[in-house]
Amino acid sequence: MIHLIVALTASEFWSKIFVFDRYGELVQLLSQSILAGAVLGVIGGFVGMFVMMRDHAFAVHGIAEMSFAGAALFLLLGFDVVTGSLVGSIASAILIGLLGVKRSESNSVIGALMPFGLGLGILFLSMYEGRANNKFSLLTGQIVSVDDSQLLEMIIGAVIVVAALTLVWRPLTFASLDPEVARAKGVPLRALSLLFMVILGIAVALSVQVVGSLLVLALLITPSAAALQVTSSPLKALIFSVLFAEISMVGGMLLALAGSLPISPYVTTISFIIYVLCRIVAGVRGRHSASGRGETQPQKIAA
Amino acid sequence: MNPQHPRISQASIAVHNGELSFGSRKLWSELDLTIQQGEYFAVLGPNGSGKSTFLKVVLGLTQLNSGSISVLGSPAKTGNPGVGYIPQQRPLPTNAPLRARDFVGLGIDGHKWGIRVGNKKQNAVIDQLLEAVGATEYAKVPIGLLSGGEQQRLRIAQALANDPQILLADEALLSLDLNHQYAVSDLIHRYNKEKNATVVFVTHEINPIIDHVDRVLYLANGRFTVGTVEEVMRSEVLSDLYQTQVTVIRTNGRYVVVGGDANAPLDISAGDITHPHCSDHGLGSTYAEREIRA
Ligand SMILES: Nc1ncnc2c1ncn2[C@@H]1O[C@H](COP(=O)(O)OP(=O)(O)OP(=O)(O)O)[C@@H](O)[C@H]1O
């Protein structure tokens, strides 16, 4: 009897997570959205590299909350939600970049900004009287059918992000690793850091559309963090980072289509599993390899 | 002890009436100093006397409060390709996607736009630099996994990557073992001679480089003295600078500075610059032995 109930609820549970009825049709219907997810994966993989290098995880979270506030405000006012989230995230990114020159300072700026953004967002949403569905999806993400113009918007955003990051790749790496020497060499630290914040703002705003503002980290941080566990070659790290972001994003979407839950649990779970696997690989390797060294014997000091 | 340079002298770094202070704290003032191209110039002084800040002024990272400074004929500014910089040790981030050789490569083109594409000529230069600082063995190790001394050697290679006419080294030998102290100070000395490059070497411990140094800038308590090692490293001169009794002992061409009055507030800094124990039975003697073998 009890077994039966457990079995029933369990199967109910699974059927909530995975429903493969008329799956092919759905995929076809939402192929545009899946394409948009793939575009986001590229953005996440690229931007994540520098989020890790510059230790900006907290900033991503803060910007995402402000992006949510912006989207909620625009929803309330009856404007375009995407534009609202872009405005919110770019404005807050620039603010963080300007106020928090040093890393420790920027963390306190973000700490002050984030709850304020979230509070504003909740206020705007509670004042909004439209469909409740819209409210929740800003936080947890959704798959809507993406139309041509939205897809185009995402592709343009991705091209801007990737082109800008490619252009500043070397000096930004230098500035992130060793700011003082980089500045002595003529790298414009302040301008680069502001530019990166704007890029980050765009990336967050685009990601929020699909994964929601609470879970942007799963797209902008986890894949790169996982990549950095398994390689430290700059090029390989980037390739893995994009690859992991794609697997999480597109894989998560394909699974989400089969269920009735929001998309974000699927994306976050996949990206978390990849992260755990990479950590295991790194752990095993760390015990058995010389991490790239030639001879490992200590050199003898000539007496 | 140091042969004077027979070459035509030409100013490499020139400071006129320079003053530097942070708020009401004056590090030094009325500094008039001309360092010739090819000179090996040491900067000594206790903690907080403004040695690193002097290098930052040359780099254009910090501005003088008054006076002027010219570097290679033009006012000091960041991004001068003729200047290489080894900063005072600070650990590198642990999870950067960069291997030792990529880090050295930043010294060649880290300030340029775009992504670095592998280039045979550059790779050869990087290999040579890694070899020179004894880093070939860990060329492919992620920088975050390296020890402090290993990272320090990479910084030295990075600073030399562009063939700078001026090399600024801030405690470059710190945290290196004896073998590598010897190798690195020899490398910097050879670079100084072969390329006629100016070296400005900030250090607490003059003995490891004493045979290479042409002149010394000694900073203490907002005052300074400039001169050859023999001129500056004397009890009267340093006592005058510290305004307390300081004794300089010279043995075997090595210097030991001992603050005199134990109750004097400046005594701590006087002792600090010298590590008498270190020079007595550590570095000094090993150096002497090595030189004999060489
Ligand atoms: N940006 C700054 N603002 C305020 N004070 C500063 C600044 N930079 C340096 N100082 C102060 O100037 C003094 C000199 O610093 P500097 O780093 O040049 O010392 P140093 O001689 O290199 O000492 P050490 O031997 O410890 O390396 C210190 O007391 C420091 O606190």
Ligand SMILES: [Mg+2]
């Ligand atoms: Mg210093």
